[in-house]
Amino acid sequence: MNEDQLLICRGQHLWLSPERTVFWEEEKTMILSDTHFGKTGHFRKNGIAIPQTIYKEDLQRFFSIIQFYKAQRVLVVGDFFHSHVNEELDWFLKWKRDFSQLQITMVKGNHDILPASWYEAAAIEIIPETLFSGPFQFQHDYDEKAQKNKNNIEQATDTNHPAYIFSGHIHPGITIKGLSKQSLRFPCFYFGKHHCILPAFSKFSGLATIKPKKEDQIFAIVNNQLIQTK
Template sequence: MQAPILHKLYSQNLWLSAQRSLFWEEEKALVVSDLHFGKTGHFRKAGIAVPQSVYKEDLQRLVSLLNHFRPQKLIVVGDFFHSSANTELDWFKRWRESFSSLQIILVRGNHDILNDQWYAGAAIDVVYPTLQSGPFLFSHDQCDVNGPLYSFCGHIHPGVVIHGLGKQSLRFPCFYFAEEHCILPAFSKFTGAVGMDKSPAQAIYAVVENELVKIK
């Protein structure tokens, strides 16, 4: 795994990973967005043959990040889960038991529709619409929150287009740092990516295979 890249913001050390996560050193918090756990199971229930290996790979990447950074808390900036409960979420609950000491905070997203009892049973603290911590504000889909705090959001699944020789181009997920907010990449690989305008960004880090590439 590529070594994390340090991005300093508001005197805080943020370690960006090609595994689509951010480790906030001062708070010992791993920050991720748009995991969409259960999405592959949801598609299979609808008759679309999406392999379970997609979900297992995402879950294993999360395990690897937790083992690497050893955070005290996991902050999920929305869309932790994709829809109603299914077998994959039962697996998640068993996984949760292996990390019982980890505090999990979910900033509820539009796909987080499970009932309160389910979240309580999985020891997940749910907040809505925002979470304030230190100099930062976390919100699933409100990236333009006005105020003194720098905001982190998800929802959009940001991407950046990289041009090659001739007319070749590819779009990659990215961390998109603007002046007053950062849009986090979707953690799940079972998502698309929306092309972002590079010009207003302060910094952009593209996730290219298993490496981060600073574009701006």
């Protein structure tokens, strides 16, 4: 396992991993977003030849990071699954039944369209829109303008301040420039003053370039290492 980065947020210890996850130490909870399990199978069903090894590698990373941290709960901040049921999701279901003691909570994303009966069979707790836990708020999509205009923001369960928000959805990426004017984009963790945008866990996903403010913290994922760019 590669070296992780400790970040303290609202008094909580968060371990950022180059495997695109966050381990919330106090709650023994693995936080991640946009796994898009079943996406390669969805493409193949529609006649696009995407190798199945992509999904197998993502699934193996998912299992390995949970075991490494001995997480008791997994919290997926949306787009856990990509589309309708296919063979790849059957593999996930089989694994989950073998590890029935693991608690999985999912805040629904725009791609999470499986029937309720499937989630029930997988023993996955479904949160329709927003989850409050400790000093944090979890939602799939973060609308910064709407959040600023929201005067009656709900309070977290154990703080007098508005909850710090974790979201996903946009698959954030940061551009790093070299000495000879070359530049490359990498997935990243974005930590702003009031919210975090998680990288897409799936490596079969695009990137949306973000433009951080001066006070923001950015952790780029480069060659399986975390590099703080600001």
